[in-house]
Amino acid sequence: MTAHDRDFEQRGGSVHSPTEEFHAFFEQHHAELARLAYLLLGDAEEADDLAADAFVALWHRWDRVRAADRPAAYARGVLANLARTHIRSRTRERRRIALFWSRYAEPSEGPDVPAVLDVREALARLPFRRRACVVLRHALDVSERDTARTLGISTGTVKSQASRGMAELEKLLKPGEESLPGSVDTVLALRGERAGRYTW
Helix, strand or coil: CHHHHHHHHHHHCCCCCHHHHHHHHHHHHHHHHHHHHHHHHCCHHHHHHHHHHHHHHHHHHHHHHHHHCHHHHHHHHHHHHHHHHHHHHHHHHHHHHHHHHHHCCCCCCCCCCCCCCHHHHHCCCCCCHHHHHHHHHCCCCCCCCHHHHHHHHCHHHHHHHHHHHHHHHHHHHHCCCCCCCCCCHHHHHHHHCCCHHHHH
């Protein structure tokens, strides 16, 4: 059980109505869920919208949330599922747009890849599950067990996906390693500092 969950349970003892319980939960976990949404989507406005949608969903199933062993992990799972759906929808839309414009685009030479990728762009290149494992384990410091609960996978899968994700990030960030710290963990932390309201 996380410190957030323990604190929520302790506070829950003096809170009586479901509305007050939900408000207390919102105050404790909104920043964390918004940060998770930002890291999964890479866009601040979309992250705010997704976090809001997640809390609406949590309110509608509040009985299940408050009865969960780890309410925060349950909430992360709801947000992760919404993020997965959002990314799939966004990807389909981009493919439709790309298909439309490809009929009129002039051929160009050279790869259409920036010379240096920042962490957000590198994260966006990872498959969703791998990205989620990296974000939860290394950016939000969620335990392997809670990460597994959040994503509905085994702890072994969390370990392998997080390890592979970090290895891929190292490769993606190599082109700019002269100007970036060598550790991906440090890069993630620095990226968070630059993200303003989404600092870790």
